Amino acid sequence: MKAKVHITLKRGVLDPQGKAVAHSLASLGFAGVTEVRQGKFIEIDLAETDPAKARTKLDEMCRKLLANTVIEDYAIELA
Amino acid sequence: MKAKVHITLKRGVLDPQGKAVAHSLASLGFAGVTEVRQGKFIEIDLAETDPAKARTKLDEMCRKLLANTVIEDYAIELA
Numbered sequence: 001m002k003a004k005v006h007i008t009l010k011r012g013v014l015d016p017q018g019k020a021v022a023h024s025l026a027s028l029g030f031a032g033v034t035e036v037r038q039g040k041f042i043e044i045d046l047a048e049t050d051p052a053k054a055r056t057k058l059d060e061m062c063r064k065l066l067a068n069t070v071i072e073d074y075a076i077e078l079a
Numbered sequence: 080m081k082a083k084v085h086i087t088l089k090r091g092v093l094d095p096q097g098k099a100v101a102h103s104l105a106s107l108g109f110a111g112v113t114e115v116r117q118g119k120f121i122e123i124d125l126a127e128t129d130p131a132k133a134r135t136k137l138d139e140m141c142r143k144l145l146a147n148t149v150i151e152d153y154a155i156e157l158a
Contacts (some may be wrong), residue, residue, distance in 0.1 A: 028140075036124075
């Protein structure tokens with residue numbers, strides 16, 4: 001079973017990496033870029049075939065390793 | 080107009096960051112993780128309101144700055 005996990009900074013948390021990208025885009029002549037936020041995208045292949053069990057496992061993976069839940073949100077999508 | 084851009088390593092390109100995550104998950108006791116691939120997820124707010132023009136602009140942004148098209152693929156999603 002394949003899963004896609006998005007890890008994004010919570011609203012209100014400063015994103016210097018996103019700011020740098022926005023600044024670079026402006027330097028390259030791209031006008032009208034009002035905000036850029038950069039996050040992580042993780043694709044995980046699991047041996048687990050039960051969607052409910054897979055989701056529980058992925059949720060635990062996010063909380064224990066993949067995301068820093070103090071400043072980051074995560075979203076799990078099963079394919 | 081909001082856009083979501085996924086940047087992922089092309090199939091066949093070695094992903095040491097993904098391998099490290101897979102190894103860490105195994106160390107934490109998560110069994111059955113067969114593969115992990117890590118990419119980037121970028122959210123961009125554009126002043127542009129025409130979807131076709133926005134897509135053209137985003138495509139150019141990806142090719143010029145956001146993705147390294149030699150080793151990475153990108154996917155643009157307009158919201």
